[in-house]
Amino acid sequence: MPTNEDEHTVHYEGAEGGWGSVRGIAETAWREAPTPAALNTLRRQNKVKGFMCVSCAWTKPAHPHPLEFCENGAKATIWELTSRRCSPEFFAQHTVEELKTWSDHDLEHQGRLTHPLRYDPVSDKYVPCSWDEAFAKIGAELQAISPQDAVFYASGRASLETSYLYALFARLYGHNNLPDSSNMCHETTSVALKKLIGSPVGTCILSDLHLCDTIFFFGQNTGSNSPRLLHPLQEAVKRGAKIVTFNPVREKGLEVFKNPQSPVEMLTPKKTQISTLYLQVKTGGDIAAISGMIKHLFEIEKRTWTEKKQHVLDVDFIDQHTIGFEELKEWATALEWPKVEEESGLSREDLLTAAEIYAEAPRAIAMYGMGLTQHVHGFDNLAALTNLWLLKGNIGREGTGISPVRGHSNVQGQRTVGISEKPELVPLDQLAEQFGFEPPREEGMNTVKACQNILSGKVRAFIGLGGNFVRAIPEREKMERAWAGLRLTVQIATKLNRSHLINGKVAYLLPCLGRSEEDLQASGPQAVTMEDSLSCIHGSLGKNTPASPFLMSELAIVAGLAKATLAPNPKVTWDAWAADYSKVRQSIEETYPDQFRDFNERVFTPGGFYRGNAARERIWKTESGKAQFTVPKSMRSVGFADALGRYRLMTLRSNDQFNTTIYGFSDRLRGIEGTRSVVLMHPDDIAAAGLSDGQLVALASDAGDGVHRQVDGLTITPFSLPRGCIGAYYPEMNPLMPLWYHDEESKTPAAKGIPVRIVC
Template structure:
């Protein structure tokens, strides 16, 4: 492994003065409205404004400033003083805007008016809201409902999401892909099958009680820095944190709390990970198998020497099935194979395994480094095996905790955004609204893309997000996209997806979450669910960026009214006027999870909607938690070959998903550019390349399709041999649409087969 001084890197800690500088730089560029300081003060607090960045939970006892660098950037971005007016859009053709970078598009500012794409002039022109709704309704009524796709990003509130799903089913389809299809769908599929719950099992108090935390494939500092507060507190009380990640993630190495005066004014900082192992991309199954092998050996020794158990044998007997087969498989797997596939030394895996053995209560946390693989399901199955062995499920201080991205991506699924009808109480909805909901499975993201390419999809409505930029196979998808009859994009700022239009196209600007949402009965609150299954209320108070904006609820209701026949049980105007009535509907549909919904909206710390697996009630086919035997020792979907690299797509410190705030990836030491390919110095030398050389990455998927991204600068970085890194979404053109997790269809963006073209 190369030494750090030979690579780009960041000398400082995550947090500290670097975070304050990052926030200041964004503030200088966005020139936010004066409301920003009061908004930041209220951010993530009771009766305040819930951050639109990551989905990490909001504690009942908030810090004085309950936001991180990323959360502050998201708020500054929303409260920019820049305005994307009709005059601004009239000055640029859509063809011209397609040549702009993502950052420059969003720097045009907040969209102020509903807009219609005019093909004759190749520009967006303003239109009236009723004109837009009428045209959308007319187009939707003219096609088979099954040919329409209703996509949602993970920011829309529970209230909006519930009505959006209801609109889709009243219209006649379950084509409700959302952003989780591209990131944590593997979680939903795997955990549902293995423990009967599609989400993580932890609550915040578990982090105050655990003895060890294991991280797999999650870049906390870049993607969810607020999580570093409980991690720092855990370390200070003696919790050991073990990290498996191909990337040296600064936030999981060392943290300097920006709200700690002693830390800010002295060299003091908190080391986070007790042990940090740079597993090969796709090597997690092997690494976890090694951990499991060590635990089984420790059990054998402990019983032979002391007649005591390391395993929770009572839990295994009472609550699980399949242990014997899993045990036989692991014991029959040799250390040589484990080391080869993981890229780790046996001694290092065993050191990590011993931490797990000695911990009475352990939490497993993971991100897309486990889910975005061809065998991502097997990653989570192996992790579940390890956690079940010691009964680290359904006890205080234990559990599995996926780290979600978008602020309400988990909640949208909770209230009906799902292409899988078996996950939605359709019988109850049928009775509630007096209609027969469609029962056939809808389209997820990959299926929707396939059907757009084949021409079977005629209409696409995007509730937020940047779908065309976020999906794989960019060139093919953008070409096919323009054959759609109708495209509708609901947004706050301009992005790439708004420039790839169907024959009839509308751009509908909505309120931001920090802005006051005034309806017939007054100011409205909305709700969202965090990654620990707690529901939080959010109340915007800022003056909207334009008097012409509508709330997401009002936009969904407006489209639905223009599309659907009258139904006395469906009262769009009444619901738009009072969001509390929408929460009553959610409670009626999901009474077990949302009882007394309106009374609990502003519960400090949110109210917990429950989790059966946490109660050791296993809603699986067998009625027990499932041990499984992995089908493979690598989650990569291709064979090794000379000069074939494993590309890991990354997000920088200066972005949130496809939103680019700037060109400073401070935590990796990369400034002023995103056009880089990160590579181990030894791999650079072996390939005959040089630091600073400009190269192209070429797909090596073996399907005969040429995919290439040019203009990338070779940059030395601490990565395992054979693994390279580059930024998302710029690398999406290299990912075949068919290259996804076998079970969940999540695009396999953390292990893409590529070659380097000099």
């Protein structure tokens, strides 16, 4: 792997972790002035009968470290437990039009929302209202429209209990319009893995990381997005496992790590090199890179069988458990290396080295992020990766598997308990029997479809269960203009963000408890549950005093909205569910008995309880009943051809943000401080384009559809990237992405390969 940064590029000389992480946490704490409860919350974070982090979805170990949190997890907790309050007095001083000019950071920096609020269009301000008033008015508005014209969006943060009731509310009301944040990040996983191996989620559990011989990473920034994963990675390296990374960006966390939990590493120069081989694949070049490895794997198989009568491929597994092998073999054998090198941006020698590491490893794990899923041919990215893993039988054995690394803390779990626009993924017959109604059977709206229908005027109401939808979606400027055509917008949130300022004609902002706060209902303090990215269910118990006595829990808000909207149903007990969340878990168990057996008894199982995965047992719930090899439709995952002056833009998240939440302006792990208005670019590309370091430019869409899309005021910044690829921050670059530019199969926006030009 490269060890020397180009001296002409910005970079970070330290390791991930170490004192840099401590400093990052301290800086956030200084800005937010958290309540004294923050320290005790961090002590309980990600532990049994503790508080489950609201940041990433990485698993919670059965035997946690003394401090089982990472830099970003600590920032998320401090951000939630800020002492700042965004009260009715604040809104009395500022119009919504004025607040639209504020930055994302400054909006959330105002602190926790304290009162339910109604938008007053006459004064252009939010004004306080009662909960009863809010529920009654929202219910009346929903009753006045067709259910098919309403959208119920969910971010990935709400608990399993809340998510289950939210999905039930939508179906009792009469629609499957349940887009969620998965539509914008890992929907490609749900579609591709479901079709190829019969499971919509990854196949690994935590113990697999302790048994594997190699781990391959594709398009995932562990250091910023899931730093606690670095602990098992460090342990794997120390016991001899090899880690191979494919990523256009040289992310520090997958290069070197200094463990903050280790006094020796904190007090000495000691640190761990994580990746044995780090390959900066061209963005959109993963299909070609993986296919090159597959081609060489067939060559190794032929050589070892000829010379030693030994197989490198798992021929018994292939024969018993797969289809499509011969077609893949024929295609890969005919593949030409110059094409592989051109499309991947990598040398044949490097790809042969990666393939040899994979071939020699008895047990291998593949981990990936949105660098694979957010492409026009993202499905083919995952299909290529699945091909490679099936060739050696690396699915369904201990120490092996495919493992997407999810972002939001319960984004996978929400799908598990019914938040889906696809009726075939939900046990509708069981719900019908359980609750005495006929669920809608029509496919609902995903994120892209919801946006299209908002633009066309079909959607009349939008309810947001958390998140920052308007800021997170493509085609943002056009979407913001169309948003005013909505009749009703409702946002359930802990802090103010830009989506709360883009309102329909009737708009409410409903403040909820944070997960770290005590949720006291009629039966006493309530626990909630989440599913991590390894399919394990964990309980969480908040203990902090709520930021305001006027807050309600997300679950209670959903129940209140449902009661105000729906006709009474003796089998649907909103009051009982809101009073005692264990009753919700009983209902979840009744709906999903195989996955949630003895749910209430297992809430606080150390390490979580595993809900199971058929593919891990080599039971393939596919159309053929077997795992599927496929031949790629394209050798590149971007949806456009290269042209003079056209660049492949990948959107990035900084070390100082989580999704759309911007904690500050320090992207320490890339060496960028004080700004997010940058274009990261290879020094040779800067010179070839006649640009200069520090020059102010704009990025313009080059999608070829005749629509003008442009982001101004960006500073050219030299960075170690493949030629022809540039990077800039999400969500600021979302205006450059057309709504139609998405994965062909899953409709996931293709944010990792946007065609753009530089405008001086």
